[in-house]
Amino acid sequence: MSAPAFGMHLADVVPFNLPSIDYRLIAPILILMGAGLLSVLVEAFIPRRGRRPVQLIVVFVALLAAFAMVLAAAGSRAVTAEGSIAIDGPGLLLQGTLLLVALLAAMLMAERMVDPSGDAFAPRASTLPGSEDERQFTQRGYLQTEIWPLFCFSVSGMLLFVVSNDLLIMFVALEIMSLPLYLLAGMARRRRLLSQEAAMKYFLLGALSSAFFLYGSALLYGFSGSIDLPVIADQITAKPSQSWLLMIGAAFVLIGLLFKVGAVPFHQWVPDVYQGSPTPVTGFMAATVKIAAFGALLRVLYVALGGLQWDWAPMLWIIAILTMVVGSVIAITQTDIKRMLAYSSIAQAGFILVGVVAATREGLASALFYLIAYAFTTIGAFAVIAMARDSSGEATHLSRWAGLGRKSPIVATAFTIFMLALAGIPLTSGFIAKFSVFTAAIAAGDTWLVIVAVLASLVAAFFYLRVVVLMFFAEPGPETATVAVPSVFTTVALAAGATVTVVLGVVPQPVLEMVANADVFIR
Amino acid sequence: MSEGINLGETIVFWVCAGLATLGALGLVLSRKAVHSALWMALTMINLAILYVANSAPFLGMVQVIVYTGAVMMLFLFVLMVVGVDASDSLIETIKGQRAAGVLLGLALGVLMVWGIGSALAGVAPAGLERANEIDGGNVQGIARMIFTDYLVAFEATSALLITAAMGAMVLAHRERWAARPTQEQLSKARFLSGEHPGNKPSPGIYARHNAVDTPALLPDGTPSELSVPRPLRARGDVRPVDHADMTEIAEIEEVDAT
Numbered sequence: 128m129s130a131p132a133f134g135m136h137l138a139d140v141v142p143f144n145l146p147s148i149d150y151r152l153i154a155p156i157l158i159l160m161g162a163g164l165l166s167v168l169v170e171a172f173i174p175r176r177g178r179r180p181v182q183l184i185v186v187f188v189a190l191l192a193a194f195a196m197v198l199a200a201a202g203s204r205a206v207t208a209e210g211s212i213a214i215d216g217p218g219l220l221l222q223g224t225l226l227l228v229a230l231l232a233a234m235l236m237a238e239r240m241v242d243p244s245g246d247a248f249a250p251r252a253s254t255l256p257g258s259e260d261e262r263q264f265t266q267r268g269y270l271q272t273e274i275w276p277l278f279c280f281s282v283s284g285m286l287l288f289v290v291s292n293d294l295l296i297m298f299v300a301l302e303i304m305s306l307p308l309y310l311l312a313g314m315a316r317r318r319r320l321l322s323q324e325a326a327m328k329y330f331l332l333g334a335l336s337s338a339f340f341l342y343g344s345a346l347l348y349g350f351s352g353s354i355d356l357p358v359i360a361d362q363i364t365a366k367p368s369q370s371w372l373l374m375i376g377a378a379f380v381l382i383g384l385l386f387k388v389g390a391v392p393f394h395q396w397v398p399d400v401y402q403g404s405p406t407p408v409t410g411f412m413a414a415t416v417k418i419a420a421f422g423a424l425l426r427v428l429y430v431a432l433g434g435l436q437w438d439w440a441p442m443l444w445i446i447a448i449l450t451m452v453v454g455s456v457i458a459i460t461q462t463d464i465k466r467m468l469a470y471s472s473i474a475q476a477g478f479i480l481v482g483v484v485a486a487t488r489e490g491l492a493s494a495l496f497y498l499i500a501y502a503f504t505t506i507g508a509f510a511v512i513a514m515a516r517d518s519s520g521e522a523t524h525l526s527r528w529a530g531l532g533r534k535s536p537i538v539a540t541a542f543t544i545f546m547l548a549l550a551g552i553p554l555t556s557g558f559i560a561k562f563s564v565f566t567a568a569i570a571a572g573d574t575w576l577v578i579v580a581v582l583a584s585l586v587a588a589f590f591y592l593r594v595v596v597l598m599f600f601a602e603p604g605p606e607t608a609t610v611a612v613p614s615v616f617t618t619v620a621l622a623a624g625a626t627v628t629v630v631l632g633v634v635p636q637p638v639l640e641m642v643a644n645a646d647v648f649i650r
Numbered sequence: 651m652s653e654g655i656n657l658g659e660t661i662v663f664w665v666c667a668g669l670a671t672l673g674a675l676g677l678v679l680s681r682k683a684v685h686s687a688l689w690m691a692l693t694m695i696n697l698a699i700l701y702v703a704n705s706a707p708f709l710g711m712v713q714v715i716v717y718t719g720a721v722m723m724l725f726l727f728v729l730m731v732v733g734v735d736a737s738d739s740l741i742e743t744i745k746g747q748r749a750a751g752v753l754l755g756l757a758l759g760v761l762m763v764w765g766i767g768s769a770l771a772g773v774a775p776a777g778l779e780r781a782n783e784i785d786g787g788n789v790q791g792i793a794r795m796i797f798t799d800y801l802v803a804f805e806a807t808s809a810l811l812i813t814a815a816m817g818a819m820v821l822a823h824r825e826r827w828a829a830r831p832t833q834e835q836l837s838k839a840r841f842l843s844g845e846h847p848g849n850k851p852s853p854g855i856y857a858r859h860n861a862v863d864t865p866a867l868l869p870d871g872t873p874s875e876l877s878v879p880r881p882l883r884a885r886g887d888v889r890p891v892d893h894a895d896m897t898e899i900a901e902i903e904e905v906d907a908t
Contacts, residue, residue: 263827296803310817371765
């Protein structure tokens with residue numbers, strides 16, 4: 128037998144099985160990633176003047192196409208890509224919601240009418256704030272169209288995050304989602320130093336939380352010999368004694384996810400980042416990151432760590448209570464409306480955690496409903512904030528909102544709807560959401576948690592309603608902000624946000640049925 | 651399974667582990683960023699040797715090529731381009747932050763060492779043969795995993811790299827809004843500015859060495875600030891003027907005069 132001089136026989140090579148990937152089911156992720164690549168090419172090859180329209184077409188077509196693929200996949204339950212992606216009810220529901228909310232956020236980002244000098248982003252993020260370069264680029268009407276590829280990648284990361292079935296792909300998705308957001312946070316047109324500070328803080332704290340997630344994944348791998356969520360679950364039931372690897376690993380993974388959710392005590396980044404980012408990005412981030420992070424958190428808790436429920440439930444109990452109380456109480460003292468909504472988003476994360484802690488099918492369904500309701504309300508609220516302005520940019524101080532209802536009744540009414548929904552007043556989506564979360568928690572036996580939650584929502588109602596009172600029951604003065612007349616983009620986003628908020632409050636049944644049908648993760 | 655470890659491997663472990671720890675300490679304790687970077691390279695190279703000694707050749711090579719090679723060099727480049735004279739403020743803005751940081755860090759360290767240590771105390775390793783039995787080797791095993799089980803994760807990482815490149819460009823790429831100034835314009839501007847229009851004095855003139863960190867000496871024997879690059883001055887790396895040099899210069903000038 129003549130052996131070759133070097134190398135290996137083909138026969139020596141272990142048979143290589145091609146991975147089985149159901150491209151139809153992961154099409155939404157691929158479409159958004161493809162759109163990201165395409166819009167990088169648009170940046171490279173289309174002349175500057177033509178970039179914006181082409182980018183908008185790419186982004187909107189991609190979002191709609193991906194949404195169509197999600198609809199086409201409705202009802203599928205499959206684990207694909209060699210076990211790393213799980214397409215199931217909750218995953219598809221969250222993907223669909225993410226795409227619709229991202230569509231509204233893209234409209235806010237595309238708005239060019241409310242700021243007389245351009246969109247909400249710096250004409251060139253590389254110029255020094257206040258420099259001659261910056262002034263020249265603004266004057267010449269430059270737009271930073273690189274926001275669009277970043278936006279597409281971020282959305283594709285979110286779509287992947289909510290269907291990841293192993294910790295490695297979850298980590299990659301987490302980074303794909305976050306990295307563009309760190310960048311977008313630092314690109315505001317106005318108050319650029321604040322924006323850059325926000326981006327820096329978001330990046331550093333985000334990197335820290337990613338490290339926690341990764342370390343936790345490594346320890347869970349050490350415990351179970353696998354990073355697949357179902358295998359980890361099997362190992363937890365198979366190994367009789369509790370292991371420190373499992374405990375520390377699970378805690379670290381949860382810390383990483385709770386950071387993205389914005390739960391206390393991992394919330395310190397939220398106020399600064401929400402305030403500093405360009406308002407369309409704040410809206411995008413507030414709505415979609417919450418959905419994506421809760422989607423992943425639910426999957427990790429229910430699929431991988433279901434057998435550990437007696438260990439994580441008390442920890443999440445404490446975190447939920449802290450989150451609700453700290454968020455609601457500190458929001459009262461805020462004078463800046465973006466900061467106020469930041470603390471409000473912390474408090475809302477606490478309310479969603481109440482549904483998560485329940486760890487039942489009802490708990491999962493109610494948390495999903497809450498996420499849908501919260502996302503549309505939030506994006507609408509930030510659309511209004513982007514419109515209330517003065518000559519130097521957005522007027523975010525609360526005193527500037529006094530009397531806004533008399534000056535611009537329609538926009539103020541829309542904002543009132545959003546505030547009532549966040550406060551959980553009947554006939555809005557927020558009421559149904561809170562009601563279903565609290566019912567699920569009581570059914571699971573968490574009565575004390577619900578009592579705290581109700582008290583916290585009473586406190587929260589105070590600061591939401593205070594804005595409403597301020598807008599309608601104060602006389603407009605010279606300091607009152609002016610509501611800019613937006614283009615069709617913001618108008619549609621605002622109208623869609625308000626409509627969903629009201630419809631989910633008045634006829635919630637179809638969506639409630641939808642989440643009730645999507646309340647089991649695939650194992 | 652200590653019986654599987656021979657004397658050579660034990661020696662390699664203790665030497666490399668010690669050096670790696672030394673490098674890590676140096677990284678944290680150095681005052682100058684460049685020194686920290688070099689200490690870090692020491693740590694990384696020693697880790698690479700340990701990987702290779704543990705029969706993980708792929709990991710060892712990647713550690714050398716990617717971390718010690720590419721990442722460390724990038725790190726040094728960045729330091730050289732921007733960070734030489736940037737000094738960190740060591741003032742505590744939040745009272746007690748440093749003490750709290752040290753305490754919490756130690757607490758986390760104790761938790762990790764104790765927790766992971768006690769979890770792994772009774773674990774028997776499966777051994778290299780078991781790990782390589784399916785694919786016939788370390789590198790083949792990684793190759794199979796990347797292109798089957800983790801294909802999607804591997805491909806998705808490209809989105810991450812593109813985002814990073816895009817982000818660096820958005821934040822750092824300076825565009826021009828006006829036409830590039832011509833040489834004539836630049837020359838006129840240089841003379842109109844009123845500053846010294848010619849070359850700055852080169853280092854080392856009238857000095858014993860012609861290295862860049864040796865300042866030129868003015869006719870009265872004082873060192874010329876202008877002759878040394880700014881980053882060196884900022885770092886405090888300018889070579890002091892030697893008195894022996896001064897007397898030597900005086901001697902030369904006397905000889906010339908006569």
